[in-house]
Amino acid sequence: MGVITTTRRIERFGRTTTPTCKYWVAGRCNRNPCRFSHSLPTSPSNVYYNPNTTYIHSKKPTICAPKPLHKPANHAPKAVVSLEKPTKCQAETMSVEKPIKCEQKDVLIEKTAIVEDLATVAKAPEKKSLNICKYWMTDNCVHGDRCSDLHSWFYGDGFSTLAKLHEHKKVVTGIALPSGSDKLYSGSTDGTVREWDCNTGRCVNTINLDSEVTSLISEGPWVFAGVKDAVKAWNIQTGAYVTLDGPKGQVLSLNYGNDILLAGAEDGVIYAWRGNPDPKAESPFELVATLSGHTKPVVCLAIGCYKMLYSGSMDHSIKVWDLGTLDCTMTLNGHSDTVSSLICWEDYLLSSSSDCTVNVWVCTEEGTLKVAYTHTEENGVLGLYGMTDADAKPILFCSCKDNSVRMYELPTFLERGRLFTRQEVRSFEIGPGGLLFTGDGTGLLNVWKWLEEPKVPSS
Structure with a gap:
């Protein structure tokens, strides 16, 4: 031929x-x-x-x-x-x-x-990009429907934007939705924690802490805010307000598990408080331990199965702690830059980093953890958040430095959609009925609606 x-x-x-x-x-x-x-x-x-x-x-x-x-x-x-x-x-x-x-x-x-x-x-037809049009964001795009970039704040099926709450002046660093409450709380580096009415979307209270808020969580009736050299706590039922001293530098991460409040600080130490059952005590929380081991600030904390605590640091390492004894049992080295976020999902540990990777860790027969899979992004990863969709499929939300939050179906990492914001998303919270809350670098608190009915995974 x-x-x-x-x-x-x-x-x-x-x-x-x-x-x-x-x-x-x-x-x-x-x-x-x-x-x-x-x-x-x-x-x-x-x-x-x-x-x-x-x-x-x-x-x-x-x-x-x-x-x-x-x-x-x-x-x-x-x-x-x-x-x-x-x-x-x-x-x-x-x-x-x-x-x-x-x-x-x-x-x-x-x-x-x-x-x-x-x-x-x-x-x-010219293929549409998966980037939001920067001119459309400012109402200056002249291409209209012919524009190759997206003219939408989200990509994927079943999303809508319910509200944009813009009261903070700087980065929103934490969002908390206490169980049984109709109030939403947000903390910012502008030094305030704002209380929002979930029914009207209005800010009903502003708490001035006179210090940058760099982390925020809730547990039961308590709301905890990480500030410089302390953790601020107040009870939304009784109105009690306390300051937990001890940390050195900014408190960058908070978590609560096994009846222990944990705070990762700028000095590389993790501080642990237990609830004080004595009603006559000066403080409802008592400092019981300091966990030393990291050489740089502790950026993230996660509590998983078997009562283990995982901490990620700017020293590129992940440490595993026994919550019963508060001893460090192992150190994981799988990233080449700051470990920005940790999430425990069933028997898996997921970690993200500024090195543009997401690692999936599994337990070996020897009892250690090893990386089973590495997912790579084009930009650094700021945070990981998880839920399951209506079909019980695990969905991972991955906040990246390109001002987007990507949604992946696990374990395949098949992309399900993206959310876009004006600046990097630094905080995320999942609400009931498919509600999602994101806080970005402009101080904007976005309320999203995912039309599917998700469930928050237990870890």
Whole structure:
């Protein structure tokens, strides 16, 4: 079987016209003058157009039909040209090589960009990017529906924006939704914690802490805010307000588990308080331990199964602590930059980092943890959050430094959608009925609605 190039095909049929510019066909040619033609070519009269890009050069079928050619597994589709006369199989059949058998009469022509289906190129719509249009964000995009970027605050099915709560002046660093309460709390580096009415979306109270709030959680009736050199706590039922001293530097992370309040501080130490059952005590919480081991600030804390505490630090390491004894049992080294977030899901530990990776850790037979899978993002990862969808499929929310939150279906990491904000999302909270709350670097608190009915995973 003979193989010839497009140029030889042009010479054989006497076509001397200049090839059509494919960029002109797509409406994107910016050359003047252009060495290619700005007009569609005229097909030869003996070519019968086939939408599958197979061209047959014969006036009628031959007596001896050639065997069909199988498409190569790793190549683009080929254009097949039959050059025989409309007679029975004879030696006068045109071919680059003399055929040995009747089945070898076909000549295979390599299809290049010059002979591609220009009509298909002209009709193909330009692929939409998965980035939000920065001009649309400021109401200045002139392309409208023709814009290649997204004109929406989300990508994917089943999302809507319910409200935008913009009272904070700086980064929203924490969101808390106490169980049994109709109030939402948000903390910011502007030094305030704001209380929002979930029914009206209005800010009903502002608590001035005179210090940057860098973490915020709730447990039962208590709301805890991490500030410099302390943790502020108040009871939303009784109105009691206390200050928990001990940490050195900014308190960057908070968590509560096994009846212990844990705070990761800028000095690399984790501080632990237990509730004080004595009603006459000066404080309802008592400092019971300090966990030392990290050499740089503790950025994130997670509590998982088997009563274990996991801490991530700017020293690139993850430490595992026994909550019963408060001893460090192992150190995990799987990231090359700050460990920004940790989440425990059933028997798995997921960690994210500024090195643009998300690691999935599994327990080995020896009782240690190892990385079973690494997912890579284009930008650094700021936080991980999890839930299950209506079909009980695990969904991972991944906040990235490109001002987006990506949704992945686990364990495949198949992308389900994205949420977009004006600046990086630094806080996230899941509410009932498919509600999502995100806080970004502008101080905006976004309320989203996912039309599916999710469930918060237990860990």
